[in-house]
Amino acid sequence: MTDRAAPKRDYEGELKRAGIRLTRPRKVIVGILQATDDHPDALEIFRRAAAIDPSISLSTVYRTMKVLEGLGAIHRHAFEGGPSRFEGAGGEHHDHLIDLDTGDVIEFQSDKIEDLQNEIARRLGYDVVHHRLELYGRKRRKA
Amino acid sequence: MTDRAAPKRDYEGELKRAGIRLTRPRKVIVGILQATDDHPDALEIFRRAAAIDPSISLSTVYRTMKVLEGLGAIHRHAFEGGPSRFEGAGGEHHDHLIDLDTGDVIEFQSDKIEDLQNEIARRLGYDVVHHRLELYGRKRRKA
DNA sequence: TTCAGTGCAAAGCGTTTGCATTGAA
DNA sequence: TTCAATGCAAACGCTTTGCACTGAA
Numbered sequence: 243m244t245d246r247a248a249p250k251r252d253y254e255g256e257l258k259r260a261g262i263r264l265t266r267p268r269k270v271i272v273g274i275l276q277a278t279d280d281h282p283d284a285l286e287i288f289r290r291a292a293a294i295d296p297s298i299s300l301s302t303v304y305r306t307m308k309v310l311e312g313l314g315a316i317h318r319h320a321f322e323g324g325p326s327r328f329e330g331a332g333g334e335h336h337d338h339l340i341d342l343d344t345g346d347v348i349e350f351q352s353d354k355i356e357d358l359q360n361e362i363a364r365r366l367g368y369d370v371v372h373h374r375l376e377l378y379g380r381k382r383r384k385a
Numbered sequence: 386m387t388d389r390a391a392p393k394r395d396y397e398g399e400l401k402r403a404g405i406r407l408t409r410p411r412k413v414i415v416g417i418l419q420a421t422d423d424h425p426d427a428l429e430i431f432r433r434a435a436a437i438d439p440s441i442s443l444s445t446v447y448r449t450m451k452v453l454e455g456l457g458a459i460h461r462h463a464f465e466g467g468p469s470r471f472e473g474a475g476g477e478h479h480d481h482l483i484d485l486d487t488g489d490v491i492e493f494q495s496d497k498i499e500d501l502q503n504e505i506a507r508r509l510g511y512d513v514v515h516h517r518l519e520l521y522g523r524k525r526r527k528a
Numbered sequence: 529t530t531c532a533g534t535g536c537a538a539a540g541c542g543t544t545t546g547c548a549t550t551g552a553a
Numbered sequence: 554t555t556c557a558a559t560g561c562a563a564a565c566g567c568t569t570t571g572c573a574c575t576g577a578a
Contacts, residue, residue, distance in 0.1 A: 263552055263557060284542080299560045304543060320463070322517075325542055339509055348509055355501050359520055362493050363482060368522035371485055374465075375518050377502055379511035406532060406577055427568080442535045447568060468567055 251276065251330045256315050267302045270294050272310075281319065281327040281347045321347075321376060337375040394419065394473045399458050410445045413437050415453075424462060424470040424490045464490075464519060480518040 253272035257264055274282075274290045282290070288303045307328055310316040318326045321340055327347075337355075339348040355375065363370045396415035400407055417425075417433045425433070431446045450471055453459040461469045464483055470490075479494040498518065506513045 265552065265558060267559070297560080301544080301561080302559060305558080308544095320465070322463070339506060339511060341511070342514055348511075350505050350509065352501060352505055355498055355505075358495060358498050358501070359518075362495060362498075363520050363522050364525070366482055366491055366493065367525050368482060368484070368491075368520070369525050370520050370522045373518070373520045375502075375516070377506050377511070377513050377516045379506050379513045382507070382510050382512050408533060408577065410534075440535080444536080444569080445534060448533080451569095 251315060251332045253310065253315055256313055257309075260313055262309060262313075266295065267291070267298045268306055270298060271303060271306045275310075275316065275328070275330055281329045283325040283327045285325065287328070322378065337377075339377040339379060342378050342380055394458060394475045396453065396458055399456055400452075403456055405452060405456075409438065410434070410441045411449055413441060414446060414449045418453075418459065418471070418473055424472045426468040426470045428468065430471070465521065480520075482520040482522060485521050485523055 253275060254264055254269065257268065257272070262268075270291045271287060273294075274287055284300065284303050284307060287307070288298070288300045291298045291303060307316065307318070307326075311318055311328075315331050316328050317331050318328055319338065320326050321338070324345075334351060335356075336349040336351040339350060340346070341348070359373055359375075360370055396418060397407055397412065400411065400415070405411075413434045414430060416437075417430055427443065427446050427450060430450070431441070431443045434441045434446060450459065450461070450469075454461055454471075458474050459471050460474050461471055462481065463469050464481070477494060478499075479492040480498075482491040482493060483489070484491070502516055502518075503513055
């Protein structure tokens with residue numbers, strides 16, 4: 243189990259390589275993704291984008307996230323209740339611990355849990371395609 | 386790790402004990418919950434209820450699910466994409482394996498994974514309030 | 529008798545989409 | 554020059570809510 247640092251992604255290169263036009267809105271949006279280590283939702287990305295270029299629309303944010311998701315460049319997370327939140331797909335796989343009081347998202351990774359998941363699925367006659375593991379918790383206070 | 390059989394719940398008794406009126410729509414709805422072992426969504430519960438009493442409204446289904454959830458009598462699951470699905474809260478805690486091809490939900494339980502989750506959270510300075518573990522997979526074909 | 533619970537229709541929220549226009553290639 | 558991508562507004566799917574009525578206690 244380890245905490246991780248966020249790696250950077252070459253979103254523009256990935257879009258180009260996929261034959262997808264590098265428009266002004268998309269440049270702004272991927273710039274925002276590169277500049278963040280958190281897990282913003284579409285509206286938050288839209289706000290940050292609008293601060294740079296007020297002509298960008300929320301639809302375009304949604305459409306761009308869909309494109310990037312299709313390329314595997316970002317991951318979409320649907321945490322409890324709220325809207326989808328996005329994060330760059332760089333780095334190793336990890337799961338999330340969500341702070342119930344602040345909404346903060348902490349990433350962690352556990353090979354042991356992954357192994358156990360695969361073992362359980364196998365026993366049930368399945369192959370795991372993907373999974374979702376989210377811990378919802380509160381900061382432990384010193385005794 | 387074990388597969389489980391679904392236990393039965395005394396929803397009517399729980400509502401009564403909580404001082405909540407046992408109306409006709411609610412009787413129909415909890416009857417449906419008692420009669421099923423699957424994980425129906427609100428619309429599906431509504432359809433089954435309407436077959437028994439066509440005057441029941443979808444709003445009442447939602448409101449009743451909210452009440453039962455508040456009592457801890459049912460659990461609400463938000464699996465990928467789709468609407469919330471409900472299940473009786475009887476029996477031990479378990480997690481879910483969702484068949485990507487059929488939508489079937491298979492329940493499983495792993496103390497080892499639970500322990501690991503708590504250990505990870507503790508290391509990160511958190512107490513786990515609850516968690517969500519979902520495996521999405523496909524039936525393994527015999528080699 | 530009373531007020532919690534209901535059905536209905538309308539609104540809410542996050543997200544997607546149809547369409548005429550624009551701008552990257 | 555062309556057609557993918559855009560902004561806008563309207564629609565979507567799921568869920569909640571305001572309201573006047575109803576029926577469980």
